[in-house]
Amino acid sequence: MNYNWDWAVFFKSTGIGEEIYLHWFMSGLLWTLALSLCGWLIALLLGSLLGTMRTLPNRWLAGIGSAYVSLFRNVPLLVQLFVWYFLIPDILPESMQTWLKQDLSPEVSGFLIVTLCLGLFTAARVCEQVRTGIEALPRGQRQAAAALGLTTAQTYRRVLLPQAFRIVIPPLTSEFLNIIKNSSVASLVGLMELLAQTKQTGEFTANLFEAFTMATLIYFTVNMGVMFTMSRLERKLRVPGLIALGGK
């Protein structure tokens, strides 16, 4: 292959003020991080709530949980994104439409919609992980907590969830990595996150290979950072004297 690699491209001016292409990547990275982290926050909170609901004796609550999972796990992420982005805003009440489409800048409203979409999509997956974690605990734990007089809420908060979360840190890490990677769908609705900036740099400079190599490195580094942090967390929370929770 006769390609002239030119790594200096990142330091070339974009033609807009003092800006160089590296700045585009940095701003893309910030959007990617913001989308992923905010989406993850929604996913973790909602997913934990739904996962807990699915293990409750109350049929209605468990039913809501499983209906949610069926809906959000069986429709492709891109379809969900287009529905949230192109359809839902039009059926909102008038006042919310004005707020979303006029009061907010397109960037911010796009960010809110994509964050919500990523969060709700990933919540279904977190829900299943949390449910699995709770169900992996010996039945006797729930009974022992109840026998001491703990209410269902206390039992979950103090006994079941702390154990379940320890079990599911590894699969939750995968979901965290997924949401970072999935955030690249935002480029399809015009949000200038990392992938969009990469494509734009490629188009402006014709240095497509360098641009995508850079993007690959950035995604890789961010995800390695997440993996490292999560495994430190796992080690920190490890219970002395316990090899693996949730046998029996």
Next chain:
Amino acid sequence: MIEIKNVSKWYGSFQVLKDCSTHVSKGEVVVVCGPSGSGKSTLIKCVNGLEAIQQGEILVNTTKVNDPKTNLPKLRSHVGMVFQHFELFPHLSITDNLCLAQVEVLGRGKEEAREKGLALLDRVGLKAHADKFPGQLSGGQQQRVAIARALAMGPYCMLFDEPTSALDPEMINEVLDVMVELAQEGMTMMVVTHEMGFARKVANRVIFMDQGQIIEDTTKEEFFGSPRSERAQQFLSKILHHCN
């Protein structure tokens, strides 16, 4: 103290308990035995409402357990229960295991709960292990902690579901010793166990169950002297033979 009146229970179409009636008076120690699958665990779990019953009535200290209006968590906080597999909370230290329900359920202060917990830990001979985690203790030690955890709630009766059957033989006695001491202090106890030595030593009555029915409900003397039913005789000869 515990009244069980004509209790029946079904799992789907399978009847686990068939018209069971018995009682445990204050200060009494009642041993429940019988072959595997006869419904012993189910019966004892009905007493604190861990399992629901479909027919009959269970009273604990005049509170009706199977009444939808009964505050079950409150009732359970006064009925200690010890499980076959200990069921200590593995993510909490021994001290926290002892304190959790005292603080959350009884609303005791942290310091008071800790003191009470440590005093009971001392009583079961494990004071030195207060800062360890359950996974770092032997089975026998874990079960003694579990007993201390139940006692920390100041229960007016204690339920034991085969507390020694998951233990290695050399650890059985350390747990039985604690239970014997408890019985001798006058604790009201309902104990599912096949440890006939324990029954001989401290039981007031022995209940023999088979296929969901209470077949015998007699004094210890009568039970070991001459069980009336053939099933009980067979069972006794089998486990006594097994023990020797």
